[in-house]
Amino acid sequence: MRVLVDADWLREHVDDGNVRIIDCRFSLGDPAEGRERYNESHIPGAVFFDLEKDLSGYAKKHGGRHPLPNMKNFLRKVEDAGIDNHTTIVIYDEKEGALAGRCWWLFHYIGHENVHILNGGFAAWKKGSGKTESTVPHYPPTNYRPSVNDDMLATVDEIRCIADGDRNIPLIDSRSRERFSGREEPIDRIPGHIPGAINFPWTEGMNDGYFLGPVEQKERFSMLKKDDPVIVYCGSGVTATPNFIALKEAGFTDVKLYVGSYSDWVSYEEHKVDKE
Template structure:
């Protein structure tokens, strides 16, 4: 078992004392929608982690739309959820895989090993006949000892060195083909992509809410060397995480996320972008 579990696995283990379920549902168009859905109905025992309040920090001039959260605040949220270093964590969103992916990545960043995504999300749980509840659980706080994994974070300088041609490291733009080519840009001020980036849309690895498996996933990255470093980015460090997970599932050992992503890149006036 690597990063993903299915509804059968969760149904079998959900009552274990040392397991915690996290609901990370979110809507970029309506930031309060995820929490409202959680209050209406969620997987039994699940706690809620909000993308903007818990999984991101304050937006500044640089750093992108969803910068890393203050780690003291994030760790306090983890501990208040009754999670320690030995807790098995299962995370779900509606079915996108991107919001749960961001939460999963942050647990990886603090050094948590037993953290998984529920394949198919809440939609799959309901489809499988899983029980739900509307009450918000309260757990006794626990103590968490972080071991920050800086090896999965790509710095701005690393990305600059790729864009300038100083380093020949695969830089994967996880956004849609239209945004990569600069044909459309609904959010960021400048359309296009970081120079020398290649386009592998994250949605090609998540079909109908489920991460594709095995050879089909491997085929997406067949032109890359599994032994070498790979960096992924998107618009703001959220939808790149399914590609991060897919690469790890496919056997890539050195994968990094450029957290600030394209929204951070274009916040610098001297940064060039490419189109087409």
């Protein structure tokens, strides 16, 4: 599975009619900023997918800050973008990797295999003198036939088993070491981490917006067995996706995402957290 493509590859294929480019730039501090930046300048032919409007559902009491979107709404967005089951998809954010990773994960969740991330994001495209435009493209709508893969999802009951002492499945917390330890918590109501979790900050799998290579990713996760199942989580199911991708790049075959992540976990009064 080839996850990443570079700016040179995209420049060669940007005019390919079977390639659809998705812009996922977004700012949690200013939700309108991503769309504004897209309207100002984007890779030619790119369509815009919004983290909170398109790649997430409405937050409720449980489910976390960025739950899965309503699949009917997501598929409508996909079809309106002119994407069908045979389209080659390339996704980018500014250079973080996490926003593109969330979109990449969702396409795999609905069964789309031919989907990639632009390594280095929009910053890499501009660095290579890639052309940009402000025109918003419109494509003929398509029909998309999803093949949803629920094996990519970890349920809260699975996480409860790990928290209650079942350590057979590694549970990776992708947040910073400060948030994992409970020394810092800027968003969620209780600092700490899910009992039984181990910390692999997602940023350590990146270098200035570029994903580390497979050899380096294997070294990061060398304490784990690649044939065993692994579950990843973060604060709300977004920044865990680079670790999901990194594990796949390292050769792990059974990786799941706890979509609700820590924000879902602490929404239950009875759930305990650990600190260190």
